[in-house]
Amino acid sequence: LPLLSHALLETWDLRRGTVMTLGGYRAAGGVEGAIARTAEDTLGKLDEAQVPVVKHIFLSLTELGEGAEDTRRIATPQELRRIDTDDAVIDALVEDLVGARLITVDGEEIQVAHEAIIRRWPRLRDWIEEDRERLSFNRRLTRAVQEWEENGRQPDYLFRGARLAQAESRIEEYKTWGLTDVQAVFLKASQEAEALAALEEEKREEVGRQDARRSTNFAIIGGILGLCLAAILVNLVNQELSGILAVFYVAGGFFTGAFVG
Numbered sequence: 001l002p003l004l005s006h007a008l009l010e011t012w013d014l015r016r017g018t019v020m021t022l023g024g025y026r027a028a029g030g031v032e033g034a035i036a037r038t039a040e041d042t043l044g045k046l047d048e049a050q051v052p053v054v055k056h057i058f059l060s061l062t063e064l065g066e067g068a069e070d071t072r073r074i075a076t077p078q079e080l081r082r083i084d085t086d087d088a089v090i091d092a093l094v095e096d097l098v099g100a101r102l103i104t105v106d107g108e109e110i111q112v113a114h115e116a117i118i119r120r121w122p123r124l125r126d127w128i129e130e131d132r133e134r135l136s137f138n139r140r141l142t143r144a145v146q147e148w149e150e151n152g153r154q155p156d157y158l159f160r161g162a163r164l165a166q167a168e169s170r171i172e173e174y175k176t177w178g179l180t181d182v183q184a185v186f187l188k189a190s191q192e193a194e195a196l197a198a199l200e201e202e203k204r205e206e207v208g209r210q211d212a213r214r215s216t217n218f219a220i221i222g223g224i225l226g227l228c229l230a231a232i233l234v235n236l237v238n239q240e241l242s243g244i245l246a247v248f249y250v251a252g253g254f255f256t257g258a259f260v261g
Contacts, residue, residue: 002113002114002115002116003031003032003034003035003116003120004031006034006035006038006101006113006114006116007025007028007029007030007031007034007035008020009101010028010029010034010037010038011024011025011028011034012024013028014027014028032120033120035116035117035120035121036120036121036122036123038100038101038102039100039102039117039121039123039124040121040123041100042096042097042100042102043123045096046093046096050089050093052083053083053085053089053090053093054093054097055127056080056083057080057090057093057094057097057103058112058117058124058127059127059128059131059135060073060075060079060080061073061074061075061103061110061111061112062112062118062124062128062135063139064128064132064135064136064139069119070118070119070128071115071118072111072112072114072115072117072118073111074109074110074111075109075110075111076108076109076110077091077094077108077110078180079180080094080110082179082180094110101113102117134170137166137167137170140163141167141183141186142183144157144159144163144186145180145182145183145186148186149182153189155189155193158186158189158190158193159186159187159190159194160190160193160194160197161194164190164191164194167187167190168187168191171187
């Protein structure tokens with residue numbers, strides 16, 4: 001029905017007087033192609049520098065499906081203004097897209113007019129596929145920040161390990177894509193928490209190394225003392241044996257002399 005509705009509106013725009021014609025319907029692109037034609041015509045009227053801004057707007061209004069179809073999402077004007085472009089330019093483009101019946105604005109809520117735009121506009125499908133990985137991570141970041149905020153900014157909800165490494169690898173992208181203030185604070189807090197955890201781990205490892213060195217030193221000292229004690233015992237044993245041998249020697253001489261005598 002959304003596709004049919006859009007096709008009828010486009011056919012009406014191409015009417016002859018007050019008559020909607022088959023030629024107008026075909027020129028509009030029919031049920032399947034009308035929405036894509038409108039989007040492409042709107043995009044074709046823009047300057048080259050405005051196209052990336054339109055891309056940003058539509059990607060911001062797309063919710064990536066997790067094993068399902070992509071759907072529309074609601075964004076705020078502030079969210080659309082996160083790229084390095086004058087706010088007036090973004091607002092003007094939003095008005096153009098509203099006029100083309102591609103998006104709707106209701107107070108602070110902006111969304112695509114209907115999900116058929118996401119599913120039937122080839123250029124937008126290409127944009128989504130090109131940026132799917134980054135968009136997916138950005139959505140996860142948004143959810144993580146919300147959870148962190150809802151739980152009083154407890155450290156347990158910060159990014160750690162692989163998730164933080166992935167976020168840090170995209171910092172340069174975020175400079176052009178734009179972060180909210182709270183997202184920037186979240187990432188900075190995550191980095192600080194990770195650095196503190198690494199420092200504590202290094203301290204634990206250093207304590208472990210010191211314990212290992214002490215154990216090694218004690219083992220060496222124990223070994224030396226053992227060798228010294230063994231040497232003393234050997235010396236005593238040798239002295240004792242020498243005495244015993246002397247007694248046997250004297251006794252042997254006595255008995256030998258007596259026998260000879």
